[in-house]
Amino acid sequence: MAKIEVKVPDIGGYDDVPVIELLVEVGDTVAVDQGLATLESDKATMEVPSSTAGVVREIRVKVDDKVSEGTVVAVIEADGGKTDGDDAAGGQDSGGKDKAGASGDGQAGKEAASRSEAADGAAKGEESPAQAPARDAPKAAAASGRKADVECAVLVLGAGPGGYTAAFRAADLGMDTVLVERYPSLGGVCLNVGCIPSKALLHAAAVIGEASHAGDFGIDFGTPKIDLDKLRDYKDKVVGQLTKGLVGMAKQRKVRVVAGVGRFVSAYELQVDDGEGKSQLVRFEQCIIAAGSQAVKLPGFPWDDPRVMDSTDALELADVPSKLLVVGGGIIGLEMATVYRALGSEVTVVEFMDQLMPGADRDLVKPLADRLKKQGVAVHLKTKAAKVEAQKKGLKVGFEPAEEGGEAPEAQLYDRVLVAVGRSPNGGKLDAGKAGVEVNERGFIPVDRQMRTSARHIFAIGDLVGNPMLAHKATHEGKLAAEVAAGEKKEWVARVIPSVAYTDPEIAWVGVTEAEAKEKGLDVGVGKFPWAASGRAIGIGRTEGFTKLLFDRATQRIIGGGIVGVHAGDLIAEVALAIEMGCEVGDIGHTIHPHPTLSESVAMAAEVFDGTITDLYIPRRK
Ligand code: FAD
Numbered sequence: 001m002a003k004i005e006v007k008v009p010d011i012g013g014y015d016d017v018p019v020i021e022l023l024v025e026v027g028d029t030v031a032v033d034q035g036l037a038t039l040e041s042d043k044a045t046m047e048v049p050s051s052t053a054g055v056v057r058e059i060r061v062k063v064d065d066k067v068s069e070g071t072v073v074a075v076i077e078a079d080g081g082k083t084d085g086d087d088a089a090g091g092q093d094s095g096g097k098d099k100a101g102a103s104g105d106g107q108a109g110k111e112a113a114s115r116s117e118a119a120d121g122a123a124k125g126e127e128s129p130a131q132a133p134a135r136d137a138p139k140a141a142a143a144s145g146r147k148a149d150v151e152c153a154v155l156v157l158g159a160g161p162g163g164y165t166a167a168f169r170a171a172d173l174g175m176d177t178v179l180v181e182r183y184p185s186l187g188g189v190c191l192n193v194g195c196i197p198s199k200a201l202l203h204a205a206a207v208i209g210e211a212s213h214a215g216d217f218g219i220d221f222g223t224p225k226i227d228l229d230k231l232r233d234y235k236d237k238v239v240g241q242l243t244k245g246l247v248g249m250a251k252q253r254k255v256r257v258v259a260g261v262g263r264f265v266s267a268y269e270l271q272v273d274d275g276e277g278k279s280q281l282v283r284f285e286q287c288i289i290a291a292g293s294q295a296v297k298l299p300g301f302p303w304d305d306p307r308v309m310d311s312t313d314a315l316e317l318a319d320v321p322s323k324l325l326v327v328g329g330g331i332i333g334l335e336m337a338t339v340y341r342a343l344g345s346e347v348t349v350v351e352f353m354d355q356l357m358p359g360a361d362r363d364l365v366k367p368l369a370d371r372l373k374k375q376g377v378a379v380h381l382k383t384k385a386a387k388v389e390a391q392k393k394g395l396k397v398g399f400e401p402a403e404e405g406g407e408a409p410e411a412q413l414y415d416r417v418l419v420a421v422g423r424s425p426n427g428g429k430l431d432a433g434k435a436g437v438e439v440n441e442r443g444f445i446p447v448d449r450q451m452r453t454s455a456r457h458i459f460a461i462g463d464l465v466g467n468p469m470l471a472h473k474a475t476h477e478g479k480l481a482a483e484v485a486a487g488e489k490k491e492w493v494a495r496v497i498p499s500v501a502y503t504d505p506e507i508a509w510v511g512v513t514e515a516e517a518k519e520k521g522l523d524v525g526v527g528k529f530p531w532a533a534s535g536r537a538i539g540i541g542r543t544e545g546f547t548k549l550l551f552d553r554a555t556q557r558i559i560g561g562g563i564v565g566v567h568a569g570d571l572i573a574e575v576a577l578a579i580e581m582g583c584e585v586g587d588i589g590h591t592i593h594p595h596p597t598l599s600e601s602v603a604m605a606a607e608v609f610d611g612t613i614t615d616l617y618i619p620r621r622k
Contacts, residue, residue, distance in 0.1 A: 002078045004052045006036060008071045014041045016066040023047070024074070028056045033489050036074050037061060040582065054078040137454030140267035140436030148269070148283035150258060152178040154485055155270060155284035157262050157430070160188020162462030162474030163290030164246055169482035170288070171253040178282060179255050180262045180272050186246040187239075188292055189463075190471040193312040196242060198335055200235040201315070202502050205342030209504055216541060226343055232317050258282060262291075264435040267455060286457045286485045289437070289445060290478065291430055293423040293463035298327070301419060302390040309418045311336060320344050321415035325397055327385045329356040331501040333420035334368070338503050341377055348378040348412070350385050352402045357501060361514045364507050364564045367544040371505065383408050388417060425464040449491040451481040459485060473497050496560075498576045500569035505545055508572035511560030511579045512550055523553045524560075527585070527609025531565050533616050534604075535596040542566045547601035549575065549588070551609055556584045561605075567598055574602050585610045 011017060021038040024030055035047035036056075058075040061067060156167040159181035167179040185192055211221040250257055258280060260272035265281070273279045295310035302308055306318070314336045320343045326333045329351030341347045349356070349372075356379065357365050372379060380399065383406075387398035394413040401408045428443040436455035439445050445453055445460040453460050459481035462474030476494060483490050498510035517524045531537035531545040545565020552559050561575035578588055588606035593599050607613040 003057060004054070004076050004078050005072045006048065006051050006074045006076055008039070008048055008067050008069050008073060010069055011039065011041070011046060015068040017041045017068065019061050019063055019065045019067060022059060022061075022063060024056050024059070026056050026059055030054065030056060030076065031489070035491075039067060048073045050074070050076060052076050052078045137436055137438040138433040140455060141265065141434040143266045144269055144281065146269075146281050149280040150178055150256070150282040151284075152176050152256070152282065153285050154178070154482070155180065155282055155287045156290060157270065157287065158188065158290035158292055158426075158462075159183075159186040159246070159257070160290060160292045160462060160474060161190045161471040162292070162478040163188065163288070164250070164478075165475040166288045166290060166459075166461060166478035166482045167255050168249060168253055169479045170485060171255045173482060173486040175482075175486060177253075177255045178258055178284070179250065180258045180260065180270065180282065182259070182261045184259065185239075185243045186250065186257070187243045188290075190474075191242050191246070192239060193315055195471050197235045197239050197315045198311075198332075198339070199502055200238040201231070201317070201339045202335060202504075204231055204234070205339045206504060208342045213541060226320070228317060228320065228343075235315070235317070263431040264433075264437070265431075267435050267457075287435070287459070288451075288478070288481045288485065289427075289430065289432070289453070289458065289460040289464065290462045290474070291426040291464055292474075293425045293469055295419070296422045296424050298385075298419050298421060301388045301417070302395075305390045305395070307390070307395055307416045308388065309416060311418070311420055314340075314418045314420075322346060323394070323412075323414045323416075324348070325350065325385065325395075325412070325414040325417045326420060327417060328420040328422070329353075329379065329381070330359075330420060330422070331357060331499070331503075333418065334372075334501060334503050336418055336420065337372070337377060341372075341375055346376065348380070348414070350380045350383045350399065352382070352384050354382050356381070357507065359499070359513075360501075360507055360509055361562055363514075363546075363548075364509060364562045367505055367546075367564050368501075368503050368507060371544065380409055382406050385417070387411075423463065423469055427460075427464045450484045451477055451492075452484070468497055468499060470497065470499065494580070496576055496579050498572050500572065502569055505542065505565045506568035507562075507564045508568040509560070509562035510572055510576045511558075513560060513562065514548075514550060517550060517560070522559075524550045525553050525609050526550055527605040527607070529601045529605040529608055529613075529616070531598070531601060534598065534601055536598050536600070537565065539596065540566070545598075545601075547571070547605045549602070549605040549609060551585055556586075558583050558585070558588065558606075561602075563601070565598065565601075571599060571602065574599065578602075 017039045019037050020040045023035045023037055030050045032053050033049045036050050037048045039046050054076040056074055057077050060072045153175040154170045154177045156163045156179045159179050164186055167177050171177045208224050258272050260274040262270045262272045265271050268283055270282045271279055297303055311332050324340050324345040324347050326337045326349045329349045337347045337349055355362055355365055356369055382402040384400050384402055385397050386400040389396040394415050395417050396411055396413050398411040399408040425443040427439040427445040432439050435458055437458055438454040444466050445464055447453055447460050447465050451459040451461050461477035461481050463469040496511045500508040526548055528546055528548040532543040537543045547563045549558055550560035558578045563571050585606050589603050589610055593603045604615055
């Protein structure tokens, strides 16, 4: 078989462009157009595509090498002159083929097998959105032999943000699509019991906060009167508007929605039970699993007592408890603490770790911790709620220090306890093994850079493929999976995923954190702009925030950023875009931002790092 040298193509006249990542290894099977290496010039990041399908026999460059048009990147042993559009590379991964055979569905099987091999190389990339599937995946069960009630090209299991996005994109790409959902309302956790209802309630909390703050500049709205029924209705209306919109969009796209709980029967079959004795067998050619996650229920808590709540219960807003304990000082716990404090509850937060919102830089969390303290929210760090006893008068909670020798508060009586200690993936509840899909011991489904599972015609996306469990990650993955299922040659390329806590103040961060940079020994410079120097922040009386950007000292490129302050969640998008675009400090500082806005703080943080800031005085180092 011919050995073909794959060279750097025309890259816009740039010379000596550094190789920043190798995407394949010797021995990998690659498809036509599959990326072999990533190059990064001053202005762009690009991949060197393979001009042929085959097996990588040599890699002639390494990371940090400088290359130009014509430099040989790799030598591929071509597999018989495959051309673009024919991505059956004949690789060593027989997983897809075996499973296709087991299914008894020849056509779908062949297609799945050929696609599986095309994706094989992609699975070896460094930065997978999740963990790559193992090679010892479970063997799929034999086809049931039953007649299918529903047949489709693509089945999407779960109608959360990942699932409905995948289904809509698949339909838009011309595939006959079925969406299976166990609940009557589409939209999953995010729309029904997550992002959307929590933000509707946080809006109410923010209005209460603003109104009380208005007293500082001479406007007195008095003590707010809270009509809980109306507030609940408002939240439900917001949710209803969005979920009904999804039903309409599914109809417009001719996506068929099948209601019921789905479980795999074999590699190409899913049984859907409606809970009333009726079941349907859906046969699919390809499948996208988007079954999401659920709240972790701490063992030993009296969960049959309605005063013990998870986030779904807390969003129901049954009442405003006089005393609320929030177990878990992460994003969800602190958002709900913000809501209930604004509505009038006396709130206590216990967190096992030594800071609130573990994962965010400590300095970002401090303004929030200070404000919570000012509002009378008690926070106990390095503490765990060890024992909860349901009594008539309330829930008696005993505490223990997280570490031996530490201190813990006395046991207390609370009207309600909200447990917000994380979410666990639903991967283990789908009989996925019967479809040949590997599920790890934690319930996550490993996927490659194209969102393919160990059964190559089955994709998985969203919360059940790994952290961060965020809606915008799920939707991004949903689109990718649908496009790959439609035959597009794509893989995960996003560099960063932003995180936001919609607390008051908001905290948002993206890319490398300062703590992470320190831990990894990265040579970074930090530009930090305090909002105390922002005209806009002073005007709205919210100067406790700041914006900080992290730059790689060698390249002057932005690699991370964090913002704390009102609207930080909206502001962080610019930082994410700057990282994706490979912006240098000058690109950000020289972009003219409108004045007076909080967005200026992003440019000013860049100027602080650059030493060109005029809105602050920073004494020169002698
Ligand atoms: P899900 O939304 O969990 O959807 C999965 C769907 O699959 C569900 O509808 C489920 O009923 C269905 N399903 C599961 N198993 C089956 C089965 N066997 N058969 C049929 N159907 C099945 N993220 C953000 O980005 N921003 C936020 O502000 C935010 N706020 C949040 C606030 C709260 C209180 C919570 C709990 C979460 C929040 N999240 C937020 C996280 C976000 O909701 C999730 O990351 C997102 O919903 C994940 O989407 P998904 O499509 O993977 O799964």
